[in-house]
Amino acid sequence: MNVWFAASEAAPLVKTGGLADVVGALPKSLAKRGVDVTVVMPKYGQIPAGVTAATTGKGMFQVSLGWRSQYCGLEEVTVDGVRFLLIDNEYYFKRGSLYGYGDEAERFAFFSFAFMEALCREERLPDVVHCHDWQTGLIPFLMRTRYAYHPGFEQIRTVFTIHNLMYQGVFSRDLLQDLLSVGDDLFGEDGLEFYGAGSCMKAGLRYADKLTTVSPTYAGEIQTAEYGEQLDGVLRQRAGDLLGIVNGIDTDSYDPMNDVNVKVPYRNSLAKKRLNKTALQQELGLDEDGQVPLIGIVSRLVGQKGFDLIGEALPALMEERLQLVVLGSGEPRFESMLREACERHPGRIAVWFGFNEGLARRIYAASDMFLMPSRFEPCGLSQLISLRYRTVPIVRETGGLRDTVQPYNEYTGEGNGFSFGPASAHDLLHTVQRALSFYEDEDAWRRIVLNGSRKDCGWDASSKEYHQLYRELATG
Structure with missing residues (x-):
């Protein structure tokens, strides 16, 4: 089983919140089940120098964003047994922080196109592409539209995970149409349109083969008006494809007996x-x-x-x-x-x-x-x-x-x-x-x-559920 993760952050390379912990820990747990995971993420300036010094160049190419043509470098590195592919473009990713800029739509549209172009250059295509949160929501959309006829892509299945529905990547319709070079036909109610604008989150919800979120209760809550952030109707329509799988933590890292930050190591004392x-x-x-x-x-x-x-x-x-x-x-x-x-x-x-x-x-x-x-x-x-x-x-x-x-x-x-x-x-x-x-x-x-x-806080049970989901998708 070969799976590619697309994510905007991953521990231990760079982290602002729980998303990075999940993307960092889940591949290691899946590896124990025989799943080969590659994590694709931006090459931020905040990634430790020791990591970037160990990368191997995998190629260079141009990425088209509407009228723009931007450089992209592809670099490979293995960290804690997990293969990472880093998308390199200093203009978009070598900044003071990971998020919070006025060109977020362009930055992550670039990342999505770069992901697809990296996929085009891979000899061994993944069985499943697993996307995380709105920053990667355009990837399932591109997989089924712009890149639908690329050889082998018709066999790739996509999973889109909602880590927090509140953050949706909503931008003006004109801007997204420009960046994606798409017409009005893909911006209807069944496309990316979101109350007159365009939503990257909705792109993932509409175009991914399966949807997951990070707990069973939240999977039910987001199908209601109270918690659905105006996407509850879409989520109810796709309820049969939505699965709640609770997150775990890296129990090797979070261990009070071996945590170097803890002054007095302990277990149950x-x-x-x-x-x-x-x-x-x-x-x-x-x-x-x-x-x-x-x-x-x-x-x-x-x-x-x-x-x-x-x-x-x-x-x-x-x-x-x-x-x-x-x-x-x-x-x-x-x-x-x-x-x-x-x-x-x-x-x-x-x-x-x-x-x-x-x-x-x-x-x-x-x-x-x-x-x-x-x-x-x-x-x-x-x-x-x-x-x-x-x-x-x-x-x-x-x-x-x-x-x-x-x-x-x-x-x-x-x-x-x-x-x-x-x-x-x-x-x-x-x-x-x-x-x-x-x-x-x-x-x-x-x-x-x-x-x-006695609570099992690790990833073992949850990675088993993800593995089962991948196998069901890969076998049709």
Whole structure:
């Protein structure tokens, strides 16, 4: 089985979020099942020099984007046993950050065409092309339109995975028609048209052979008006081709016994875990107290992640015996809220604005609880990392959070975390208070942590589902 991944980022080469973790870890798990995966992604300036120095040139060619003709270099490198093909064009990809530019449509249209041209030059064609999120949504479209008659392409099947439906790659119709050199016939209701504009996400949804998203619950949610981001009708039409497969994490990388960022390695010892808490308290200027419950948050500071609920509940939360540590960046209103909270509660709240991978892992290791009150969450990886680091998740029941966190039942002793349904500050506060009450019961808390340690957070089960999907597609 030969599969090509198309993605805008992948760990360990470059990462801004969970997409990179998935694209980095899933190929390694699939390889154990005999699947040969090639990851195709842009050659960003942020890729470590050690990686780019090890690449081998695979060719150079021109890519046409409407009236433009742009250089493209193709480079190959193997990292952690996975073959990467890097699309090289410094004008589009050697910039200060991965995303956030005014020419995003052109950048990722170029990437999509370059992917197809790289495919044209490959001696061994893949059985399946697996595309990830809107940045690659044009690839299934090109496969079935502009490149439909290329020899061998009729045998290639495509999978398109929705990692977050909110981000859709919507651009003006005129711009996309220019970049793709297509007429009005492909911009109808059954094509790329999206409320007068054009959508790269919709291109993937319409033209891929199969669709997946990153949890079973989210697969159902996005077929509703509440969560469907105006694409719920398209998703309902393709419900028979839509599968929810929950993400995993790289359990070799996220291992508190072997993580170099963790001060005191541990597995199931809460006493050793507590030493990491006091070390983090020292590092961030919190009051040093190994017994006080520490709640961690590693997140983008945006409304989707429920920071408005946290803001409403914060005054009451700070009346409880707890400490709070937050790592992330995002909307100015939430950053200001957290700055003010730090000033009001010195020694009890610590915030690091930005992202720091090492600090994130130390927060997972040090925290007793991990808070994720997301308004929606396609899958979420933080709750899985938390469980791996023996940290008890507190989540809202949505998407992958609902699929992976089982609320604790004090009567049966089952459950690996705490959860609430309504997106309200009241329910968030009540659930945190409930978790705090069980934290004071050492036997109950140890039971909850032990339950969490039994959760399989890895990719084995999920990669089995992807493998089965690929085989079904490849055999018709």
